[in-house]
Amino acid sequence: MAISFQDMQTEAQGRWQALTAGEQPWIRVGTALCGKAAGCDPVLDALKDSLQRNGIAANVSQVGCLGLCFAEPLIDVQFPGGPRIFYGNVTPETVDEIVASHLVLGTPVAHLALGYLADGDGASVSPGLDPGIPDLNLHPMRAQEHRIALRNAGNIDPGDIYQYIANGGYRGLDNALTELSPSDTLDHVNASGLRGRGGAAFPTATKWRFLAGSDAPVKYILCNCEEGDPGAFNDKAILESDPQTLIEGITLCGYATGSHYGYIFIRHGHDGPIERTQEAVRQAEELGLLGDDILGSGFSFHLEVALTGDSYVAGEESALMEAIEGKRAMPRFRPPFPAQVGLFGKPTNINNVKTLAYIPEIVARGGEWFAGIGHDKSTGTAILCLTGSLKYTGMVEVPLGINLKDVLYDVAGGVPDGKSLKLVQSGGPLGGVLGADNVDVLLDFDILRAAGAILGSGGLIVADEDACAVDLTRALIAFCQYESCGKCFPCRMGMSHLLEVLERICRLEGSVEDLPLMRSIGENMQAGSLCGHGQLGFNPVASALRYFGHEFDTHIVDRSCPTGRCLRPSFSPMSSRR
Amino acid sequence: MDGLTRRISEAVHGQPQATVTVLSSLLAVEDELGYIPKEAVEEVAALTHSTINDVWAVASFYPNFRFEPPCEHTVEICWGTSCHLVGAMPLIEAILDAAGMEGEGDTDDRRLTLRFNTCLGACAQAPVISIDHQLHGRLSAEAAREKVSALLSAPDSSGGR
Ligand SMILES: Cc1cc2nc3c(=O)[nH]c(=O)nc-3n(C[C@H](O)[C@H](O)[C@H](O)COP(=O)(O)O)c2cc1C
Ligand code: FES
Numbered sequence: 001m002a003i004s005f006q007d008m009q010t011e012a013q014g015r016w017q018a019l020t021a022g023e024q025p026w027i028r029v030g031t032a033l034c035g036k037a038a039g040c041d042p043v044l045d046a047l048k049d050s051l052q053r054n055g056i057a058a059n060v061s062q063v064g065c066l067g068l069c070f071a072e073p074l075i076d077v078q079f080p081g082g083p084r085i086f087y088g089n090v091t092p093e094t095v096d097e098i099v100a101s102h103l104v105l106g107t108p109v110a111h112l113a114l115g116y117l118a119d120g121d122g123a124s125v126s127p128g129l130d131p132g133i134p135d136l137n138l139h140p141m142r143a144q145e146h147r148i149a150l151r152n153a154g155n156i157d158p159g160d161i162y163q164y165i166a167n168g169g170y171r172g173l174d175n176a177l178t179e180l181s182p183s184d185t186l187d188h189v190n191a192s193g194l195r196g197r198g199g200a201a202f203p204t205a206t207k208w209r210f211l212a213g214s215d216a217p218v219k220y221i222l223c224n225c226e227e228g229d230p231g232a233f234n235d236k237a238i239l240e241s242d243p244q245t246l247i248e249g250i251t252l253c254g255y256a257t258g259s260h261y262g263y264i265f266i267r268h269g270h271d272g273p274i275e276r277t278q279e280a281v282r283q284a285e286e287l288g289l290l291g292d293d294i295l296g297s298g299f300s301f302h303l304e305v306a307l308t309g310d311s312y313v314a315g316e317e318s319a320l321m322e323a324i325e326g327k328r329a330m331p332r333f334r335p336p337f338p339a340q341v342g343l344f345g346k347p348t349n350i351n352n353v354k355t356l357a358y359i360p361e362i363v364a365r366g367g368e369w370f371a372g373i374g375h376d377k378s379t380g381t382a383i384l385c386l387t388g389s390l391k392y393t394g395m396v397e398v399p400l401g402i403n404l405k406d407v408l409y410d411v412a413g414g415v416p417d418g419k420s421l422k423l424v425q426s427g428g429p430l431g432g433v434l435g436a437d438n439v440d441v442l443l444d445f446d447i448l449r450a451a452g453a454i455l456g457s458g459g460l461i462v463a464d465e466d467a468c469a470v471d472l473t474r475a476l477i478a479f480c481q482y483e484s485c486g487k488c489f490p491c492r493m494g495m496s497h498l499l500e501v502l503e504r505i506c507r508l509e510g511s512v513e514d515l516p517l518m519r520s521i522g523e524n525m526q527a528g529s530l531c532g533h534g535q536l537g538f539n540p541v542a543s544a545l546r547y548f549g550h551e552f553d554t555h556i557v558d559r560s561c562p563t564g565r566c567l568r569p570s571f572s573p574m575s576s577r578r
Numbered sequence: 579m580d581g582l583t584r585r586i587s588e589a590v591h592g593q594p595q596a597t598v599t600v601l602s603s604l605l606a607v608e609d610e611l612g613y614i615p616k617e618a619v620e621e622v623a624a625l626t627h628s629t630i631n632d633v634w635a636v637a638s639f640y641p642n643f644r645f646e647p648p649c650e651h652t653v654e655i656c657w658g659t660s661c662h663l664v665g666a667m668p669l670i671e672a673i674l675d676a677a678g679m680e681g682e683g684d685t686d687d688r689r690l691t692l693r694f695n696t697c698l699g700a701c702a703q704a705p706v707i708s709i710d711h712q713l714h715g716r717l718s719a720e721a722a723r724e725k726v727s728a729l730l731s732a733p734d735s736s737g738g739r
Binding site: 033034037038039070228229230231233263268269270273305308309310311312326385386394425461462475476568570571 | 595596597599600601602603604605608626635636639640641642643656657658659660661662663664666667670671682694696697698699700701702703704706711712713714715716
């Protein structure tokens with residue numbers, strides 16, 4: 001082993017110091033998927049061009065997602081030792097103004113600035129800062145945040161492992177390898193009360209114990225970033241923003257369970273997250289933080305990125321193993337369970353990206369620390385994707401136990417354009433909907449489940465008064481039908497049948513028998529399907545009927561769609577593909 | 579070896595990761611060519627010691643694989659929940675109209691391949707489309723129509739893919 005962890009930390013701190021308090025200003029540009037869709041690439045080009053034209057020497061880094069997606073393209077300028085000044089909704093035109101004023105003259109452009117951040121590195125607010133530039137930590141989207149897994153997102157260059165190390169990265173792994181036994185490490189996870197963030201909220205330590213208990217020589221750790229839920233992008237955001245926290249988390253999972261091989265499983269096509277993860281693995285290998293004899297501890301861990309084609313069910317744990325083996329992503333019969341017979345027939349543990357991204361801080365700070373955050377049996381934070389009809393769309397990390405109503409109306413600023421909130425769709429297409437009168441509920445895995453919605457992967461999609469609950473249910477089932485893998489018929493045929501009935505109701509040709517018909521299809525799907533896709537596939541209909549039953553009645557009995565949405569053209573891939 | 583065979587061979591044999599499977603090989607070919615020609619199915623079968631049938635089974639399961647060369651440009655439109663709620667449908671209508679199409683597929687002049695996508699991953703910028711792998715968010719139906727019309731009327735720049 002070439003260099004010790006202490007030497008790496010020293011090197012990392014030196015580099016970080018040079019960036020934040022060296023000679024040149026540091027400009028960070030958000031280039032995650034949200035930034036790309038908002039047009040960060042032309043902004044980045046214009047920025048580099050403008051710096052050159054003005055003869056300004058600056059460090060320009062591409063960072064991930066800070067969470068304020070509504071303000072993308074988002075860039076920030078930090079002079080050595082000073083605060084970061086953020087500019088939102090930047091265009092190639094405004095970049096010129098920012099360079100000419102802020103970088104050339106040293107005067108921030110107050111009317112374009114979103115706010116400043118003075119935290120970290122003891123950077124203090126420069127005395128001359130325009131009072132018109134607010135503290136970004138007071139922005140509704142940040143004020144209630146408690147960042148653990150997202151602690152570095154938007155702050156560090158995901159393509160530079162030293163920036164991760166300079167911000168406390170890999171001290172959890174170093175600590176575990178030098179001070180803790182594998183079972184001590186597992187005890188931390190147990191004490192944290194961490195539950196899986198992939199949907200089922202299963203206790204993570206319990207799952208890890210299954211694997212740790214097996215003395216098979218080859219065992220696998222799989223990290224699930226299939227993330228097919230429309231409206232959820234937090235897993236990809238972690239890969240794009242701070243892939244090292246995930247790599248450290250997976251490695252710690254390997255150490256705690258006695259496994260030496262891992263895969264990060266990502267859907268093909270999302271180039272940014274994939275490339276950043278591959279590069280991060282390469283850098284960790286280069287520094288000896290992955291591979292044989294990590295940090296001279298004797299512990300070895302090998303990590304690979306595996307890609308899947310388009311398939312929602314590939315995110316289901318047993319279908320995921322089939323896909324890594326290169327086959328059709330169809331679920332397996334259980335038992336045997338993955339902890340006994342998993343990938344390539346070997347004992348396997350599967351966790352979601354967010355679950356694993358918490359592990360480094362849990363090990364570094366202790367399980368009790370994490371357990372002190374959150375609510376009851378829902379410890380830690382929720383990483384939420386706020387989309388749909390909201391003033392502030394983006395991603396936040398807030399303590400579990402926060403009121404959903406506060407998230408929607410305060411954090412996300414409520415529904416824009418003076419419209420009212422109609423419903424929230426949570427937990428992905430297999431989750432549920434909540435009506436506007438039911439959002440006064442705590443974000444807690446168990447409380448939400450009792451309310452008929454699940455937190456799932458953290459996607460919260462808001463519909464305003466213009467949306468039709470029946471149309472939305474149809475769209476959700478169109479997704480579920482399209483994504484049914486086809487292996488078991490209760491799901492394959494049940495989804496098609498449900499969609500047929502819902503399309504009929506949307507055409508205002510439904511009958512009163514359609515509601516009990518859908519319920520009976522749903523019961524059969526739940527009882528007879530092999531995996532969660534079919535078992536949970538009736539959820540969107542069940543919860544819509546629970547909160548918006550009257551709207552179904554209007555469509556069926558009065559033959560009218562009050563919002564008019566169902567009268568306009570609609571789309572389902574069933575009629576267009578397959 | 580002709581050009582196509584060489585590109586297939588290089589894509590399939592040049593995979594950097596340790597675990598090489600039928601699926602990973604097909605994805606490598608798709609990255610290189612944009613589609614899976616018959617020759618690639620044979621090459622992947624040989625490499626992975628599978629039958630041609632096994633390879634077809636995988637290739638036909640994942641809807642991202644296509645079996646003919648894509649057109650000069652590819653436009654993907656998201657119809658995921660976030661996009662649906664903030665106007666994916668008017669976008670779909672405008673784009674279909676601009677392209678003179680009724681659903682997914684290729685235009686007759688082979689200028690445009692149109693595909694639907696369940697989530698392009700930029701849901702906070704809904705509605706979202708991608709044009710030749712570049713994401714465009716918060717798009718109005720009119721802006722989408724203009725972008726697609728521009729692709730269709732621009733001089734041919736394919737250079738023979
Ligand atoms: C149809 C279907 C799709 C799923 N997709 C995902 C996914 O994209 N990401 C994920 O982490 N879990 C997904 N899951 C849940 C996984 O099966 C599994 O429970 C999870 O990855 C375990 O990780 P956790 O314990 O950390 O939550 C899906 C489940 C089903 C039934
Ligand atoms: S739902 Fe359209 S980008 Fe995610």
